[in-house]
Amino acid sequence: MFSTIRQAARARTMSLTTARTSPSNIMRIPGCRTIVTKKYTEEHEVVAFDDETGLGAVSITHHAQESLGDVVFVELPAVGTKVSKGDQIGAVESVKAASDIYAPVSGIVTEVNEALNSEPGLLNRSPEEKGWLCKIKLSAPEEINALLTLESYKATWEA
């Protein structure tokens, strides 16, 4: 997603075992049976998938917001838009560039974060929490399994 991020050479010896979700990606909330899994893409998007509601909250990663610089404008998809994994669903303009955002999973957009209209800086201050972009009702929840774990994601750009 973000051109200002230099992709470090991938460690050839690194093995990508993305099929298993590692404990660090699953948050078990006490008293609640909801399980939320966080998976990442190479284009620096994050999906926090709640398997009970079938909704994935899409955000950009902390690393992405750092590379982007100050976000001045966010363009979000319309609620109800049907998206396929890899479709452009919006764009972010920062002082450094206008970058497109892509759908990490397929489904229907059920909600967008209206707060970003007046506070685009939320993407910098709280990219993976308050600065969430939109929520997608996944049409193919198994797509989550093919995305990267936090460790694998970090390996794609860490030196």
Add this chain to the structure above:
Amino acid sequence: MISFSFRYVPSAARRLYTTASGASSVITPTHSIYLSTSTNPYFNLSFEDWLFRHAPQKEPLLLLYRDAPCVVIGRNQNPWKEVNLRAARAQGIPWIRRRSGGGTVYHDLGNTNFSIHVPRTTFDRGATAQVILRAVRALGIDADVNERNDICVGGEKASGSAYKIVSGRAYHHGTMLITTRLETLGDLLRVDKDTMITKGVASVRSPVCNLAQFSKKVSHEMFVNAVVDSFKAEYGVHDEPCIVNDTDDLARIGYIQRGMAELPSWDWAFGQTPEFEYTIKKPFVWGDVTAHIHARHGVILSCTLQGLDSELGKALEGKRYGFIEDEELGVDLSGRREVVWAWLNEEMKSYD
């Protein structure tokens, strides 16, 4: 017809693009350096976008062009706030919303535009700025890059830049003021709407200068040659430039035609305007009237009037800001409403 004292062979002598064999008729660019002799900004921007979306992802590409006088605003800007629309209309100068971010610039034949396209993963806007800086310095001009990545001479901007990134590619494009009419630039970019608050991107104003102020010899041709040499050296490219024009066959490519049709359309030009609020006040014989207009995507969401009944304000909801005909309103426009509407219409109107 602008003639170039170039070392290069015109495009007719070379294949411009390939067609993939088989059922697919996708046409792709095959050169690394393109020089457009068209001065049609709709063609140049659409051609640039076509190159961006269709050139081989891993190969660096350079495009250079000039436009006939026009004002170009960034993707997420507000034309009512950035462009003196009346002055532009009066001088027959169009304004265009481009696809990259950033602020508002003025183009004329004294300004040369550059566009460097590279793979997303290796994009570094500082490095691309250096390609241009080295070209300017090679012309004997003591230029620098400021903290906003703009090329400056003597503390004034000679160039403004904008950037776009998609999944596989990124570009850095920008202007270079060589012999531009700076007083026209100043007129068209001067807007005095302090009470219009936009959620879009605001331009950062800077004093500007022409390269010609620092060198007697500098010209569009010399700048183009210098940038081509600098680009070739940086990326190890040896291709000769391909010269294109909007009268070539390639201008008939569907993607380019669609781009040229989209750019002047209301949906793109005005309909992409981010949310804004505009508060204006005027004294009338019965008292002051304050109007607070809230719009998004060029359409009025609400208009609250103090000093008048609410009928007129409600009638504006859902209408296109600046493009409302009296008949569309569906309210009785007499008495106070008539004069208030005449005032609001005048304030909003994009053109005379």
